[in-house]
Amino acid sequence: MKTIGTLSRASGAVLVGTVLLAGCDITNPGPVSDEFLAVKASHAGLVNGAGRRLAEAVNGVSYTGALISREIFPGGQTGSLGHPVLVQGGWIEPGSYGGHFNDAVQSRFIAESAIKILTESEEAPDPNTLAQAYLWAGYAYRVIAENWCETVIPEPDGSPGSLVPSTAPLSVAEQHFSNAISTATNSNFKLAAYAGRAQVNLWMGDWSGASGDASQITDDSWSFDLNMSNLDNATRNQLWFANDNSPYRAFSMIYTYYGGNQGLSSSPPVFVGYTEATGDPRTPVGTTSETWANAALEGFGQVPFLNSLHYTSGDDDIRLASGNEMRLIEAEAMLNSGQWSEAMTLINQVRANAGMNDLFTDYANGLPPASDVATAMSYLMRERGIELWGEARRWGDQRRWETGGLGGDQQLADFETTSVLFTTTIPERSRCLDVPDAERESNPNVPTVG
Structure with missing residues (x-):
């Protein structure tokens, strides 16, 4: 069962109204006073703003993070959609990607401002x-913790905050999800809160809490999605549009775990990709009438174009959480308690779905049979990479597992063989995004880069 964050969909309608009115002679009324935001009729619009910003953040990070985590192979495209x-x-150059950061931080700020306004309003807010x-x-x-190295949280009095590890405020996220559980009368919002709390408990290493919350979602087909809309560049599904040949073919699936390189290029490595070997509908890829991606990749040349078919339109939503992910959280919790066989049962349940x-059986690709926690962890790593493809999750998982202590082989796709770009040109592969220059230069508590 698919559940969309419906209030963010309403923000898209507000946006359309703004665009349609753009040709009229209208005077901008300026900032809206807090006293009007406190009126119940304004509450939904305020909350919609937070959902809209979160959709923009995840939309951008799902594309940029897919490059760094090697969910996709670069096609050489720079500039627009590259x-x-x-x-x-x-x-990732330190101090860059301020747009991604602004969207994520503004989502947090607008949501927490809305919480304060709604809870202090003289009119009782709608609980949902x-x-x-x-x-x-x-x-x-959660999105900030998974994709940034550090973040900045303002002080309680509103003054500029200091740099903290991006995972440090996850206890605040946990409380927000707990409040959503106790407040919501909509059962799907309750499930979304349990799922979100399971995700942050996983990052905090509270495996009992993560597993307990995940178990509240019993329908493996359930999901909670961010609404994407083809009506606007910021919310048009970027992973789709970047390769829709209108006119962009900015990346390829060649050389990835999913796409492989079987008969597409004479340049090594040559191997059958996961999707070709299995036909898994979760990571579909395919050739088109176009032979090449848009541009040439440094140290490689023209890149053979193997498209991802996971998203098929700019309106395709991006999941924030799902029932299948909850099974994988339960499996990882079991691995952390030594129950590798039970974990494999849940991993295989997700595959059976x-x-x-x-x-x-389907695609061992050098993996030995699961026989202990470390080998089972390798299967868990791959299944999360398959199940959560294109959802801005892989990069964070890779960083988390580097210090997870359970072993396992992430089997990062071998791009190094293809081009010096992946070896001698870049200083190192980045593990996360950096707090941008705009924040560093405007906040006296945050040091500038260099």
Whole structure:
């Protein structure tokens, strides 16, 4: 069962109204006073703003993060719908990508401002409007924790904050999700809150809490989605549009775990990709009438165009959480308690939901049979990469597992063999985004880069 964050969909309608009115002679009324935001009729619109910003943040990070985490292979495209050369190689320049940061931080700020306004309003807020404000705040913290190295949280009095590890405020996210659970009367919002709390508990290492919350979602087909809209560049699904040949073919699936390189290029490595071997519907890829991606990749040349078919329109929503992910959270919790066989049962359940056999049967690709926690962890790593493709999750998982202590082989796609761009050109592959220059230069508590 698919559940969309419906209030963010309403923000798209507000946006359309703004565009349609743009040709009229209208005077901008300027900032809206807080006293009007406190009116109940304004509550939903305020909360919609937080959902809209979160959709923009996840939309951008799902594309940029897919490059760095090697969910996709760069096609050489720079400029519009592309990335700088060094980013294509896997390196994020410190202080860059202020747009991604602004969207994520503004989502958190608007959501928490809405919570304050709604809870202090003389008019009792609609419980589900307030619950969704809690949800957007909690998920904004989670997105920041997974994709940034550090963040900045203002002081309680509103003065500029200091740099803190991006995971440090996850206890605040946990409380937001708890408040959503106790506030919502909409059962799907409650499930979204349990799922979000399971995700942050996983990051905080509270495996009992993560597993307990995940178990509240019993329908593996359930999901909570961010609404994408083809009506606007900021919310048009970027992973789709970047390769829709209108006119962009900015990346390829060649050389990735999913796409492989079988008969597409004579340049090594040559191997059958996961999707070709299994036909897994979760990571579909395919050739088109176009032979090449838009541009040439440094150190490689023209890139053979193998498209991802995961998203098929600019309106395709991006999941924030799903029932299948909850099964994988339960499996990882079991691995952390030594129950590798039970974990494999849940991993295989997720595969069966997609019509797949166990991974060793379908696509071992050098993996030994699961026989202990470390080998089972390798299967868990791959299944999260398959199940959560294109949802801005892989980059964070890779960083988290580097210090997870359970072993396992992430089997990062071998791009190094293809071009010097991935070896000698970039300083190193980045692990997360950096707090941007705009924040560093305007906040006296945050040091500038260099």
